[in-house]
Amino acid sequence: MNHYPLPEPAARAIAKLGRDISLARRRRRLSQASLADRSGISVNTVRRLEKGEPSGSIEHLARILHVLGELKRLETLLDTGTDEIGLLMMDEGLPQRVRARQSKGAL
Amino acid sequence: MNHYPLPEPAARAIAKLGRDISLARRRRRLSQASLADRSGISVNTVRRLEKGEPSGSIEHLARILHVLGELKRLETLLDTGTDEIGLLMMDEGLPQRVRARQSKGAL
DNA sequence: GGAATAGCACCCTAATAAGAGTGTTTAATG
DNA sequence: CATTAAACACTCTTATTAGGGTGCTATTCC
Numbered sequence: 378m379n380h381y382p383l384p385e386p387a388a389r390a391i392a393k394l395g396r397d398i399s400l401a402r403r404r405r406r407l408s409q410a411s412l413a414d415r416s417g418i419s420v421n422t423v424r425r426l427e428k429g430e431p432s433g434s435i436e437h438l439a440r441i442l443h444v445l446g447e448l449k450r451l452e453t454l455l456d457t458g459t460d461e462i463g464l465l466m467m468d469e470g471l472p473q474r475v476r477a478r479q480s481k482g483a484l
Numbered sequence: 485m486n487h488y489p490l491p492e493p494a495a496r497a498i499a500k501l502g503r504d505i506s507l508a509r510r511r512r513r514l515s516q517a518s519l520a521d522r523s524g525i526s527v528n529t530v531r532r533l534e535k536g537e538p539s540g541s542i543e544h545l546a547r548i549l550h551v552l553g554e555l556k557r558l559e560t561l562l563d564t565g566t567d568e569i570g571l572l573m574m575d576e577g578l579p580q581r582v583r584a585r586q587s588k589g590a591l
Numbered sequence: 592g593g594a595a596t597a598g599c600a601c602c603c604t605a606a607t608a609a610g611a612g613t614g615t616t617t618a619a620t621g
Numbered sequence: 622c623a624t625t626a627a628a629c630a631c632t633c634t635t636a637t638t639a640g641g642g643t644g645c646t647a648t649t650c651c
Binding site for chain 2: 381383384386387388389390391393394397398400401402403404406407408411417426431432433434435436438439440442443445447448449450451452453454455456457471472473474475476477
């Protein structure tokens with residue numbers, strides 16, 4: 378039950394994120410070493426993240442964004458409550474558990 | 485040179501993200517098992533992510549967002565080029581390497 | 592109300608990533 | 622244009638995580 382390969386779009390999204398981190402860092406005139414130090418992680422990890430390696434942890438990403446002052450963006454990454462009020466109302470009736478209704482093979 | 489504790493705001497941001505993933509999943513009427521299966525990861529991993537444990541990897545997050553159809557949000561997480569054209573132009577002059585100009589203790 | 596099962600909370604082990612170290616390349620800048 | 626060090630590319634080892642299992646709780650839905 379293990380990993381099929383990382384979908385290409387997902388890989389590209391991660392790579393893009395890495396480039397943007399690098400850009401944001403340089404805009405702030407921080408070296409990789411400096412960012413790593415302030416974030417409390419190793420330079421290697423910063424480098425791997427900027428390089429777009431998918432192995433990085435969300436914690437490290439959050440630490441970096443925190444230092445960059447862009448934590449809000451992570452917090453609202455999948456946020457929907459802000460724009461769609463009707464959606465929010467709908468959510469009040471959302472099931473806590475989702476029952477398998479699929480008759481065929483979609484589990 | 486290891487980890488000082490994860491800053492509280494960062495932890496909260498990750499927790500929020502986890503809740504939003506859970507919400508998005510239930511909106512789509514997917515069980516944790518189903519989402520895990522489609523994403524090619526284990527149920528435990530999905531659960532830990534939704535629970536807000538910071539240990540999850542960016543790859544897993546990307547896989548999940550891909551299944552949820554929200555990969556764009558990750559891709560543009562730190563994207564700045566879209567709104568600020570002037571900023572983009574400024575970036576053309578950005579240094580590839582950032583030199584330590586800090587005279588004191590700010591490394 | 593009762594049966595079925597989604598979700599949770601563990602534990603354990605194999606797989607993986609983070610950290611540290613070393614050497615090299617190359618951009619910034621005095 | 623020479624110096625300095627930022628960034629890159631590795632390797633190795635240890636720490637951490639993902640996966641898989643089992644049992645339990647409690648929500649759906651008939």
